[in-house]
Amino acid sequence: PGWEFPDSMPLAARQTTPEPGTPLYLCHENCGTSITLSREEGYCTNWQYIARLDACLLCANEHNIWQYYGNSVTAAATTCGFTATPARL
Structure with a gap:
């Protein structure tokens, strides 16, 4: 992938990289x-940065990945003075 998985993401989850072009892949990428x-x-x-x-x-919530990326x-x-609140499902 063109991004780094966060340290908080378990190794097993990192080894199952989603298929490029899928919504899950794009969410990880963003x-x-x-x-x-x-x-x-x-x-x-x-x-x-702002767009990503x-x-x-x-x-992030839709694809259940906020748990990995949320802190960072x-x-x-x-x-930056921005609020980082993921969209609710």
């Missing part, structure tokens, strides 16, 4: 890429 982009200077105003964050928040996504968003 959440993981938002974390990767948050390591760059000035990420709070980077439109790519928004997409992650829309899909929330920490990065909070630094």
